[in-house]
Amino acid sequence: MRDETRAVRYGHPENLQPGDPLHPSPIFAGTYYAPGDPANSPRNYGRSDNLSWRQLEEAIAGLEGGPTIVFGSGMAAGMAVFGCCLRPGDAVVLPSDGYFFCRSLAETYFVEMGVTVLKAPTADDAQAALLEEPGVKLLWLESPSNPELTMCDLAGMTKTARGKRILVAHDNTTATAFAQKPLALGADFSVASDTKALAGHSDIVLGHVSCRNQMLADQVRNWRTLTGAIPGPMESWLTLRSMATAPLRIERQSSNAQKIAEFLATRPEVERVYYPGLPSHPRHDLAVRQMRHFGGVLSFMLRDQAAAEKFLAAAKLVTEATSFGGVSTTAERRARWGGDDVPAGFIRMSVGCEAVEDLIEDLTQALSASDAEV
Ligand SMILES: *Cc1c(COP(=O)(O)O)cnc(C)c1O
Numbered sequence: 001m002r003d004e005t006r007a008v009r010y011g012h013p014e015n016l017q018p019g020d021p022l023h024p025s026p027i028f029a030g031t032y033y034a035p036g037d038p039a040n041s042p043r044n045y046g047r048s049d050n051l052s053w054r055q056l057e058e059a060i061a062g063l064e065g066g067p068t069i070v071f072g073s074g075m076a077a078g079m080a081v082f083g084c085c086l087r088p089g090d091a092v093v094l095p096s097d098g099y100f101f102c103r104s105l106a107e108t109y110f111v112e113m114g115v116t117v118l119k120a121p122t123a124d125d126a127q128a129a130l131l132e133e134p135g136v137k138l139l140w141l142e143s144p145s146n147p148e149l150t151m152c153d154l155a156g157m158t159k160t161a162r163g164k165r166i167l168v169a170h171d172n173t174t175a176t177a178f179a180q181k182p183l184a185l186g187a188d189f190s191v192a193s194d195t196k197a198l199a200g201h202s203d204i205v206l207g208h209v210s211c212r213n214q215m216l217a218d219q220v221r222n223w224r225t226l227t228g229a230i231p232g233p234m235e236s237w238l239t240l241r242s243m244a245t246a247p248l249r250i251e252r253q254s255s256n257a258q259k260i261a262e263f264l265a266t267r268p269e270v271e272r273v274y275y276p277g278l279p280s281h282p283r284h285d286l287a288v289r290q291m292r293h294f295g296g297v298l299s300f301m302l303r304d305q306a307a308a309e310k311f312l313a314a315a316k317l318v319t320e321a322t323s324f325g326g327v328s329t330t331a332e333r334r335a336r337w338g339g340d341d342v343p344a345g346f347i348r349m350s351v352g353c354e355a356v357e358d359l360i361e362d363l364t365q366a367l368s369a370s371d372a373e374v
Contacts, residue, residue: 003178004247007243007245007246007247010055010058010059010062011023011024011055011240011241024237026052026238027050027052027233027237028233028234029043029046031044031046032045032046047225047230048225050233052233053233056070056239057208060198063178064177065184066190066212067211067214068208068210068217069211070194070206071206071207071231073206073207073229074191074192074194074205075101075105075193076229077192077193077207077209078102078169078171078191078207079229081138081169081189082110083223083227084223086115086138087115088115089114089115089135090116090135090137090138091117091133091135091136092106092115092118093120093127093131093133093139094119094127095119095121095122095140095141096122096341097123097148097340098140098145099145099173100340101339102142102171103117103119116133118130118136122141123151123282123283125152128156128160131161138167139161139166140169140170140171141168141171143175143290144174144175144287146173146174146297146348147297147334147342147346147348148299148342149174149274149276149299150283151276151281151283153290154170154180158185159186162186169187169191170189170191171191172191173191173192173196174196174324175291175293175295176196176198176246176250176295176325177190177192177210178250179250179254180291183210185290188216189212189216189220191207191208191210192207193206194207195325196324196325197249197296197324197325198246199235199239200242200245200249200326200327201327202321202326202327202328202330203238204238204239205235206235206236206239207231250295250296251293252353253295253351254277254293254294254296256352256354256359257277257294257296257298258275258277259356259360260356260359260363261275261277261298261300263363265278269368270302270367271302271345272300273298273300274298274300275298275299276294276295277294296324296350296352297324297349297351298348299346299347299348299349300349301343301347302345302347305335305344307345307370308333309333310370310372311347311369312331312332312333312347314369315331317329317358318330318331322337324348324350326352328352328353329350329352329359330349330352331347331349331350332347332348333345334346334347
């Protein structure tokens with residue numbers, strides 16, 4: 001069965017009885033009826049198990065190709081992998097241009113606990129050289145990276161790491177498992193923030209870890225139970241519901257983003273466009289091999305901070321907001337946060353599901369406004 005077919009059937013019970021609802025309802029439970037020996041109850045307590053999590057986990061597992069544990073956020077999912085893999089004296093290799101908060105988490109807490117944090121850019125597979133350093137236990141990859149959409153060769157990098165018995169986690173948030181399958185490319189963990197395109201409606205915070213095998217999954221599940229980094233049943237159910245339309249949304253976002261990237265590349269106000277679907281992307285050939293869709297996130301550079309701010313103020317169909325993957329188009333000047341090493345005029349845009357003609361019309365007037373003298 002293909003992903004699109006699976007997506008619309010997720011949650012449908014195999015053995016429907018007449019009168020059953022087609023889609024499950026959320027299950028709210030703080031505790032369960034569990035008499036006698038706990039081993040006799042499938043579920044005991046609300047922090048360790050929930051049917052709405054299980055349904056979502058099964059659905060994501062089908063997509064990612066490995067046992068899956070859902071978390072209260074993407075960061076909680078990432079923390080579970082760091083927490084399960086890293087001990088004092090170990091080293092972790094991170095992308096220097098990946099999601100800022102993953103770097104910040106490692107550098108704020110893990111360094112103080114005696115973990116060495118090594119960083120190199122995603123581009124040119126530069127992280128591979130750091131695998132030679134002593135004590136490396138975990139290679140953390142992010143391709144396409146957020147926010148510059150640089151890429152690395154996932155199959156090649158995981159093969160090198162495996163040869164050295166180093167675990168590989170891939171942050172698959174930007175691509176989603178509909179576009180890219182890290183476990184099939186050799187990763188031990190596929191981690192994602194489902195806050196983005198999977199849940200896809202800008203109203204949920206949730207994450208997951210999918211694992212290469214059951215042994216790793218048991219460790220990650222145990223981490224969740226002990227730390228309590230659980231998602232709410234309502235959020236889990238809404239994410240399961242959203243998955244049915246995720247392939248449709250991601251296809252539309254990707255095709256809109258492709259057209260917008262091509263449009264931006266023709267505009268004199270735009271100094272550079274970053275999108276894996278453009279032949280001018282330094283690893284476009286790799287993107288074609290590694291990804292099924294190029295996704296709804298693109299970045300571009302205007303001359304300076306003033307031009308970027310004028311652009312954002314003038315655009316009517318582009319809401320100024322952080323995050324990405326929602327149904328309506330948003331954008332922001334990334335340097336306003338100070339975490340990413342990007343120029344002042346750098347804009348990250350999350351392309352939504354609008355009619356692309358409307359978006360291009362609006363972008364045309366907003367780009368003209370960005371260049372106007374005041
Ligand atoms: C948003 C994001 C995260 C963190 O996810 P939350 O759901 O916000 O905790 C991790 N990695 C990437 C690439 C992201 O974009």
